[in-house]
Amino acid sequence: xxxxxxxxxxxxxxxxxxxxxxxxxxxxxxxxxxxxxxxxxxxxxxxxxxxxxxxxxxxxxxxxxxxxxxxxxxxxxxxxxxxxxxxxxxxxxxxxxxxxxxxxxxxxxxxxxxxxxxxxxxxxxxxxxxxxxxxxxxxxxxxxxxxxxxxxxxxxxxxxxxxxxxxxxxxxxxxxxxxxxxxxxxxxxxxxxxxxxxxxxxxxxxxxxxxxxxxxxxxxxxxxxxxxxxxxxxxxxxxxxxxxxxxxxxxxxxxxxxxxxxxxxxxxxxxxxxxxxxxxxxxxxxxxxxxxxxxxx
Ligand code: AP5
Numbered sequence: 001x002x003x004x005x006x007x008x009x010x011x012x013x014x015x016x017x018x019x020x021x022x023x024x025x026x027x028x029x030x031x032x033x034x035x036x037x038x039x040x041x042x043x044x045x046x047x048x049x050x051x052x053x054x055x056x057x058x059x060x061x062x063x064x065x066x067x068x069x070x071x072x073x074x075x076x077x078x079x080x081x082x083x084x085x086x087x088x089x090x091x092x093x094x095x096x097x098x099x100x101x102x103x104x105x106x107x108x109x110x111x112x113x114x115x116x117x118x119x120x121x122x123x124x125x126x127x128x129x130x131x132x133x134x135x136x137x138x139x140x141x142x143x144x145x146x147x148x149x150x151x152x153x154x155x156x157x158x159x160x161x162x163x164x165x166x167x168x169x170x171x172x173x174x175x176x177x178x179x180x181x182x183x184x185x186x187x188x189x190x191x192x193x194x195x196x197x198x199x200x201x202x203x204x205x206x207x208x209x210x211x212x213x214x215x216x217x218x219x220x221x222x223x224x225x226x227x228x229x230x231x232x233x234x235x236x237x238x239x240x241x242x243x244x245x246x247x248x249x250x251x252x253x254x255x256x257x258x259x260x261x262x263x264x265x266x267x268x269x270x271x272x273x274x275x276x277x278x279x280x281x282x283x284x285x286x287x288x289x290x291x292x293x294x295x296x297x
């Protein structure tokens with residue numbers, strides 16, 4: 001929505017130039033703008049080419065209608081201590097709500113796998129359980145957030161932001177979540193979860209030797225363990241988490257949704273599902289109301 005608003009408000013309204021906004025003086029034109037709203041890439045072209053006459057008083061109405069019709073996709077952040085279940089829940093959220101899952105940890109591990117200088121530097125910090133410097137991680141996440149699939153389907157940001165400075169980097173871009181999910185798990189459980197976690201390199205699925213064991217021998221034989229999944233390293237990661245989490249939460253207080261992560265993954269998801277569904281319902285109501293207001297004026 002912000003993009004369409006800034007596009008239209010950036011249109012020159014000089015007397016010598018014909019503005020690109022359709023007058024929307026007829027029901028036909030209104031229908032055209034609505035019908036094209038779901039296809040972002042065409043909205044500029046279609047609204048311009050179908051504009052028949054310029055009527056200045058209709059500009060504001062056009063902005064409202066196009067903006068209202070451009071429903072913003074859902075934006076979700078998920079945070080929690082190491083092994084609190086963020087990745088596990090993201091899989092379930094992604095499957096149900098179709099959001100693009102962006103995991104800062106996964107982006108960093110992919111960078112390490114390329115053997116790049118940034119990857120090597122990131123690994124040094126990850127091995128110490130410390131946050132990777134902003135100059136590496138912030139740009140990575142920003143770039144991913146700008147991709148078209150994210151704009152189209154919405155995002156699910158996992159493990160980012162982890163510090164106030166990272167959160168401020170998003171604020172400066174006008175990027176805010178609709179909901180900030182915080183998984184709360186006791187420290188003893190976290191250590192057990194880290195030590196027993198295994199990953200399937202073929203499917204990317206997360207397992208736990210006790211809580212989510214692999215389905216068969218073939219999968220079991222190929223499972224791998226993360227280099228930072230030791231008891232010693234998780235204690236360092238936990239310390240880093242507790243040093244930073246409060247400052248991040250303070251910025252998202254108004255959309256904070258705390259979930260007890262000590263229970264089974266299905267029970268955790270059931271709570272998350274309720275929280276996200278409530279937000280979606282609210283967004284739908286707001287979208288319909290603003291659309292109705294746009295048409296009525
Ligand atoms: P990252 O990869 O994000 O690791 P993390 O935050 O430590 O979280 P994990 O991936 O370990 O756990 P998770 O919460 O996803 O739990 P999972 O679902 O796998 O980051 C790694 C490192 O990268 C950081 O230490 C840092 O150095 C760097 N980094 C990352 N982001 C950064 C940033 N923004 N800035 C700077 N540096 C950054 O579950 C864990 C286990 O528990 C699994 O085995 C699972 O099967 C099991 N499990 C999950 N839920 C349940 C449940 N309800 N009941 C029983 N078992 C469960």
